[in-house]
Amino acid sequence: MREKVKEKQNAYAALSSCTLVEEKGVREATYKVAKKLAKKAVAIAKNKAYERIYQRLETKERMYFDWRGLGKGRQGT
Numbered sequence: 001m002r003e004k005v006k007e008k009q010n011a012y013a014a015l016s017s018c019t020l021v022e023e024k025g026v027r028e029a030t031y032k033v034a035k036k037l038a039k040k041a042v043a044i045a046k047n048k049a050y051e052r053i054y055q056r057l058e059t060k061e062r063m064y065f066d067w068r069g070l071g072k073g074r075q076g077t
Helices: 002-016 021-057 060-064 067-072
Strands: none
Touching: 002 021
């Protein structure tokens, strides 16, 4: 996922630094493709994370599961 987001950022940087009209069209198309791929990768990663959360909530471990620690990726007691 991080690679896709980094590719999108690099494509945007290339697009914003471009001054030629012909070249800008090509870079704009590249950025749009990179943006779609990054969006899809992030959605898949979020889906996997939520699946793990819901699986943990369905087990006995749910009593020890702390929702406050989710933002930083840590687990509370």
